[in-house]
Amino acid sequence: MSASAIADGLVTMLSAASVFGSGNVAKNSYQILETSTGSCAVVQWTRLISNPMTFGDPRSRQRTWNFQIRCFVRDTGDPNAVLNRVWSATDGIIACLESDDTIQNTAQSLNSISGTRDPESAFTVGGATWLPFDIGIEVNEF
Amino acid sequence: MTTKLSARNGSLYLEDSTNASRSFSGYTSTMTLMYNAEATDVTGFGNSAREFVIGGIKDWELTCDGFWSSTANETAAVLDSIHHTANGSTMFKLFPAGSIAGCPLYTACGLLTNHDVGLTADGAGTISLTVTARTGSLTRKTTIATDLT
Numbered sequence: 001m002s003a004s005a006i007a008d009g010l011v012t013m014l015s016a017a018s019v020f021g022s023g024n025v026a027k028n029s030y031q032i033l034e035t036s037t038g039s040c041a042v043v044q045w046t047r048l049i050s051n052p053m054t055f056g057d058p059r060s061r062q063r064t065w066n067f068q069i070r071c072f073v074r075d076t077g078d079p080n081a082v083l084n085r086v087w088s089a090t091d092g093i094i095a096c097l098e099s100d101d102t103i104q105n106t107a108q109s110l111n112s113i114s115g116t117r118d119p120e121s122a123f124t125v126g127g128a129t130w131l132p133f134d135i136g137i138e139v140n141e142f
Numbered sequence: 143m144t145t146k147l148s149a150r151n152g153s154l155y156l157e158d159s160t161n162a163s164r165s166f167s168g169y170t171s172t173m174t175l176m177y178n179a180e181a182t183d184v185t186g187f188g189n190s191a192r193e194f195v196i197g198g199i200k201d202w203e204l205t206c207d208g209f210w211s212s213t214a215n216e217t218a219a220v221l222d223s224i225h226h227t228a229n230g231s232t233m234f235k236l237f238p239a240g241s242i243a244g245c246p247l248y249t250a251c252g253l254l255t256n257h258d259v260g261l262t263a264d265g266a267g268t269i270s271l272t273v274t275a276r277t278g279s280l281t282r283k284t285t286i287a288t289d290l291t
Binding site: 053055056057107109140142 | 149150151152153154167168169170171173208209264265266
């Protein structure tokens with residue numbers, strides 16, 4: 001498979017109604033920040049290692065990909081609701097990723113899942129305030 | 143000038159229970175061929191240093207680590223056939239510089255004396271094997287066309 005196929009798989013998984021919902025996850029642009037009314041996410045790859053596994057020419061290789069899922073939770077004016085949605089979005093993303101190790105049959109195994117968030121971080125786009133956080137995953141293809 | 147070797151072209155074949163040579167190198171990450179000779183100790187009283195004689199018994203051992211595959215003629219299937227059908231008997235061909243006519247070749251008959259299957263939750267399934275000498279010595283020769291069949 002390929003980076004774009006894995007990214008497509010992630011977009012499909014995270015677009016489930018139980019996570020971000022249809023049209024709220026993208027891999028090609030940040031335009032969803034202009035259109036999303038709740039939470040949304042952008043998928044990018046951040047690191048790649050391709051190591052030989054066997055003898056031969058060409059050799060079998062293992063690719064280890066790191067993908068970043070940058071999540072954005074929109075502040076709709078209720079300070080309690082926005083933080084609650086950060087919690088629920090985090091739980092939804094983790095449950096979703098843990099539910100399919102092959103990422104829609106695009107990879108052998110989704111290994112580690114990690115996350116980082118700065119509780120004081122927020123920014124404004126298109127007149128709306130967004131609270132960002134990152135979920136990182138490591139994926140193996142071999 | 144020495145000729146250094148990129149080991150990535152190394153090639154290994156093992157005979158399965160039908161005496162057909164099966165390629166392992168496409169599923170293999172390490173290969174080691176160990177050649178040993180006993181040094182018979184004849185040190186006696188009066189010797190101030192240890193003394194050994196020539197002519198000690200020689201043997202060899204081949205070890206290999208690779209990846210598990212149950213597809214016909216691939217690692218797990220071949221090892222199982224050697225283990226269960228051929229009573230552990232096999233012949234190997236190790237080509238350090240690739241399986242091409244004119245390149246060096248080590249070959250001998252041996253016994254599959256160890257065969258491990260390794261599984262980890264976050265990695266590929268692996269195999270490792272040990273083939274030890276059965277009868278006859280290890281042969282080193284130059285590869286000809288019939289060695290490649």
